[in-house]
Amino acid sequence: MASPVNIIVGSHVWVEDPVLAWIDGQVTRLDGQDVHVKTTNGKKVVANVSKVFPKDTEASPGGVDDMTKLSYLHEPGVLQNLATRYELNEIYTYTGNILIAINPFQRLPHLYDTHMMEQYKGAALGELSPHVFAIADVAYRAMKNEGKSNSILVSGESGAGKTETTKMLMRYLAHLGGRSGVEGRTVEQQVLEDREKFKLENPKSFHYLNQSNCYELDGVSDAEEYLATRRAMDIVGISEEEQEAIFRVVAAILHLGNIEFAKGKEIDSSVIKDEKSRFHLNTTAELLECDAKNLEDAMIKRVMVTPEEVITRTLDPESALSSRDALAKTIYSRLFDWIVEKINISIGQDPNSKTIIGVLDIYGFESFKHNSFEQFCINFTNEKLQQHFNQHVFKTEQEEYEKEQINWSYIEFVDNQDVLDLIEKKPGGIIALLDEACMFPKSTHETFAQKLYQTFLKNKRFIKPKLSRTNFTISHYAGEVTYLADLFLDKNKDYVVAEHQDLLTASKCRFVAGLFPPLPEESSKSSKFSSIGSRFKLQLQSLMETLSSTEPHYIRCVKPNNVLKPAIFENLNIIQQLRCGGVLEAIRISCAWIPRLDVHLMSLFSDLVFLLLKYWMGTLMTRLPAR
Ligand SMILES: Nc1ncnc2c1ncn2[C@@H]1O[C@H](COP(=O)(O)OP(=O)(O)OP(=O)(O)O)[C@@H](O)[C@H]1O
Structure with a gap:
């Protein structure tokens, strides 16, 4: 994005600013390669001409819905456009075929209701305001009308809104596919009862939930989200009994993370630290329906079988902690895989289907x-x-x-x-x-x-x-x-510690034991690399x-601020995300795509098959302490 040369004294321009990324101002003097600018916050700045960009003084006050419509395609222009739109709660903007989605950190229900879904049905891309529904619709039409597989890649940093975006995509596709939800629970009381049942307290009291900060979001009720999750589980056919087991396992993991160890009497040994840790240990065992003593041993001891004898080795507190975390990760990752498989079966994923829409949240x-x-x-x-x-x-x-x-x-x-x-x-x-x-x-x-x-x-x-x-x-x-x-x-090194495997295989809970089927005899005693x-x-x-093998569509989610609040647009933060996401690179040529893209996308027939691309990195992506 090189700067055009027609900058003269009096020109309205953008120059770099250490705090705001870019600030606007007016050129007061030209001195060879140096441009002197008086900025709108009253500063005098001298910048190299290559770093000074013209400002569009006639830019539409509401911004433009596609960056390719900007008079000047440069970083400050793009940033200004996104900021202007964000202020008006216009969180979506196209950049050619990329949809930029800036997290509003507040509920915008009008954007996602049934009426809105109906509007996007069959509308050509660009006809209506930018939206995730528009992208999902294009993918769906291409599949239905052309028999083409499509993928939608949703990316962005943690908290940028990938999961929410993916949910909206899935909801829209389900709407097109004519799937309806089965209404289930409504009783708020249930949330409290469940909390009691799983012995859950304030999120802040759980070590695993505090690896980063716990936030309360304006307008987001965790109780409602919880009930919505339970309803969604009903819809995908997870039985009442399975749901109960899932939440028991999740609660057990949280309790597990609160077990601490102290040095034992013998060298390199450890014991459960105190009464509080003992409570969490007993609760974990109760929830997983396994023996509390065996759980304790699985965390602090290792058994080695040699041809001559069986040797029991103890672990020091630090190793016991790693063992605890490895156990938590193993359970979490097995649960995760179980849920993904259940959903894929439930929504009718056919591994042999020729056309798919893959939604990838990465x-x-x-x-x-x-x-x-x-x-x-x-x-x-x-x-x-x-x-x-x-x-x-x-x-x-x-x-x-x-x-x-x-x-x-x-x-x-x-x-x-x-x-x-x-x-x-x-x-x-x-x-x-x-x-x-x-x-x-x-x-x-x-x-x-x-x-x-x-x-x-x-x-x-x-x-x-x-x-x-x-x-x-x-x-x-x-x-x-x-x-x-x-x-x-x-x-x-990936292996399930043999002691952990034995503990969980022996669980009296059918669900938990089912996650850990017994291993074939020869591999059960060794933790192979x-x-x-x-x-x-x-x-x-x-x-x-x-x-x-698919036609890709890209959605780049952006986290506008680190305090997770609405209406705060942190320029430097956002610019960094746009650079990393390749958005600014793409803008340079996206003007050129548009005429072809429309023709391409409008020539749009087959079955709706969802492929919820498995979270390929299930094991790695858990939010457990290693991160
Ligand atoms: N379109 C939206 N409308 C309203 N709120 C949103 C939207 N997108 C995101 N949020 C809010 O931001 C929070 C974080 O979003 P989300 O969980 O989707 O992020 P993520 O990118 O998936 O993060 P992670 O990678 O950590 O899982 C959500 O819980 C929700 O409150």
Whole structure:
């Protein structure tokens, strides 16, 4: 997005601002490459001409519903347009075929009622205001009318609104498919009774719910959400008994997370810390219908069977805590898989169906102060999706134009194949080296990091941070991220601890025992290594194959502020998300897509089949302490 040259004294322009990202002002002087600007907040700024952008003084006060209609397509223009619209509760804006959705952090019921759904039925894209329903409708028509598979990729950072957006998409598709809900419970009292039954207190009192902060959202009633969830479970055919068991398991996980350990009398041993922890242990056992003593032992002891004898080893408090968390994750991930499978069966997913609409709710690129294996996997996913996005949007469009010999300037985009090679190439990529390290008994995180440093010494996408012995930095498409290699080896090893498996298989609750069917004899006594990284890579590969056989639609969810409140639009925060989501890159060429896209999308016949693309990273994406 280069700055046009027609900036003169008196021009209204945008210049960079450390707080607001961009601020508007008027040019007072031109001095070679330097532009002197008096900003609207009274400051005098000097900026290089390449960083000064013209402001559209005749911009519509309500903004435009598609960025491609902006007079000036540049970052400040885009930001201003989104801000203007957000102020008017216009949370959706198109950027060519991408829908930007800014979380309103307040209920906007008029946007999602049946009347609104009816309006979007069969309307051409762009005819009505931007909306998730419009995207779902386009996908549905393409499937019905052309027999084409479609996918809708919903991305954004945590709290940006991916789940809500996905829910709206599913609701609209269910509406088109003529599915109706079965009305069930209405009694608020039930919420209180259930809380009592599962011994649940204030969310703030549960360790696992406080890994980030617990927020109360204006206008959102947790009791109502809970009943809505129960109703949704009725609709997808989860029986009363199963629902009860699901909530018991979830409650058990929360209680489990509150069990703490203290040093035991013997070296490297631990005991339940205090009465409070004992209460949570007993409640967990009660909810999971397993023996409390066996639960305690499964967390603090390990049994080793050798040909000569059976040795019992104790764990120190730190290892006991890791064991507790591993148990919680195992239960959660099995429950998660059970629910996904149940929904897929219930909504009639036919694995052999030729046409599908895949809805993918995926984590956005993450870069925190401390990044570990989870961020590595999330960012790897985003690199893959970015490549898919690039290939679909940029490469195909450019090739098309070249083929048709239409004269246009070739648009450069950053090809990220080199980052993907660094991560997933076999042999020699980071995942392959990690697996190697995991299989070699003497490896430590230090030897693993050293191996990375040696192997990727000259790789442009790999950086060894100065002074660090175990950190490494990857130069991702969205920016540099430094990972702490310390827990990579542990986190890459996937197995259910034999003691945990035995405990849960023996549960008197049919549901819980069903989540942990007994293992074949030979594998039950050993906790064999299987690589999460490699499995993840294969799942991603399969996801990409599915996606490549579909017509993709993109929805980028944006979190406007970190305090999760309505009407707060934090410019810098939003710009960062738009950059990471590739939105600004796409804007550069999206003008060119529009005429073709309409024709393409309007030539729109087959069965409605939902494919709720399984949350491929179920195990990794849990909000448990490792994150
Ligand atoms: N369209 C919307 N209308 C009203 N509220 C919304 C909307 N989108 C999001 N929210 C609010 O923001 C909260 C966070 O949204 P959501 O759970 O969908 O985020 P997410 O991106 O899925 O986060 P995570 O990745 O952490 O699961 C919701 O609980 C809801 O209160």
